[in-house]
Amino acid sequence: MASLDIQGVRKSFGATKVLHGIDLAVRDGEMVVIVGASGCGKSTLLRIVAGLETATDGKVLIEGQDVTPLEPADRDIAMVFQTYALYPHMTVFDNMAYGLKIRGVPKAEIAARVKEAAEMLSIAQLLDRKPRQLSGGQRQRVAMGRAIVRHPKLFLFDEPLSNLDAKLRVQMRAEIRRLQKRLSVTSLFVTHDQVEAMTLGDRLVVMHEGRAAQVGTPMEVWSRPADTYVATFIGSPAMNLLPGTLEQGGAAVRLAGGALWPLADGARPGADGTKVTIGIRPEHLTVDGAEGVAMVVELAEPLGSETVLHGRLPDGTALTARVPGAAAAERLSLTPDAGALHVFDAGTGKRIDPA
């Protein structure tokens, strides 16, 4: 159990810059999820922490010790791969025991530790099988078991749930979280799935084009996204972004279509007429209201307890709303919930908070 510090890590492959200086401090026992679209550098960052890639610049510290020049073997970490990366010629037992054997752990202790981990993951009855005789979910558990038995300082997960079907993924997600809390091992979890990120992480790192766009707890990231990228990436369906301008000394915004929405959580700095991007989550739009904007519904996706409506405003801007129950109307008048509006700089996309 240890803390992890990533300091100014940069990475380029030839002329291509993949990471532009990442700083991150993971506390002892914390689970941090790195989330981002494919190609954002999240896997590269994880592999640098593992020692499988060498950082072009910057340092990685585990438990305060600089491990940057160390081989993966000397970092005392365990990693779960997307492809599981089990040793195909070894039984489940040997797969889990491999790392312990190398470290010269006595046989009796190896057997005990493998048994303990196998029971924890309910794979005790599979110990004599070869990986090819296992289902995807079972392989996933073995890969987890191989990480657990080592009692490493750090768990690294590289999209471990991506190859599982939807139902199993939800189940394993909960199991990983339970296990991580029970063992309280410092963990770094990489995923492209924002739901996974929200549910698993104590904190999230949202990565975008080689930079950490935002670091924070899931609720922080969700309720106060740092920029338009994070705003649309976290949350499903994605946040609506509408062009508009500041009005009334920053106390309200006017949509390009003409509607005026007051900013209930406080005035934003900036002169009247300043171009901004207005963000509103689909679930924060309520049907009907005096100040509502008219939306022509183009597509309704009923999800049972709620319905996602895709449509357009009179000026052609696309808008998505999530309303409770079934909704069948072709035209709706929508009003944003008080204080649920986000304001971003129209140029840089950065969040503008109340002054």
Added chain:
Amino acid sequence: MQKKVIFRGVALPVALLLPQLLITGIFFFWPAGQAVWSSFLREDAFGLSREFVGFENFVDVLTDPNYLTVVWNTAVFSVSVAVLAMAVALFLAVQADKAIRAATAFKTLLIWPYAVAPAVAAVLWLFLFHPQIGIFGRMLNNAGIMWDYKINGGQAMTLVIIAAAWKQVSYNFIFFLAGLQSIPKNVLEAAAIDGARPFRRFWTIIFPLISPTTFFLLVVNLVYAFFDTFGTIHALTQGGPGLSTTTLIYKVYVDGVQNLNFGSSAAQSVILMVLVMAMTAIQFRFIERKVHY
């Protein structure tokens, strides 16, 4: 999952098989049958008459002390060629697998020797190791090592082993490289994180995972050493000095073509055929069990 295609009728499958069957029949079964038949016959010295002698040829061959020497030579030669050719190829393949820059050039260069005809390859080695005109031959002699493979049987054997193995390295290299590249990178990374150093990774992960390739190459290399090295031996040493580099296949040639003792030569080829068949069967039966697929 293999998909089985079932043909209706007999004509089409037979027609499809016919070209292959014809080739096998004409170039393998017919001569093999001839050899079996000839092995029971004895011809007089002038080739004017033949008589049926039953197993007498076999008895003669198997009781001939020279034949036993040749069997021993063949064992030494084949095992050495297979082990040397495979070990060198595996080493080179591991290096090529690591190489990132100039990997293609490296691979192409290593594959070239396979395109060289056995006799040409042998001449090349001859020029290198000839005691009087060969660069290395003269170097060895100047260094005070008595090197003359035309007199020293052990040296002759070493030379034919090296020349024969060199020819086969390319072939083995291609297969080993393909085998190495089919190992998922993540598995090796997982082993590295589990604490295995490169040496240990090789022996506990890589080597077991390429064992199907190794097994296949072992069979191919032994068969190569048994049958396809005639040209190399013929061009380098003609089986000499004495019998020191005469292998079973070379003796078949010497007795049949040079000494015109067809009965004995045919009996030897039949023994050789049975031997290789038995060897291959044993390999598949016993070694394959230890192979991880």
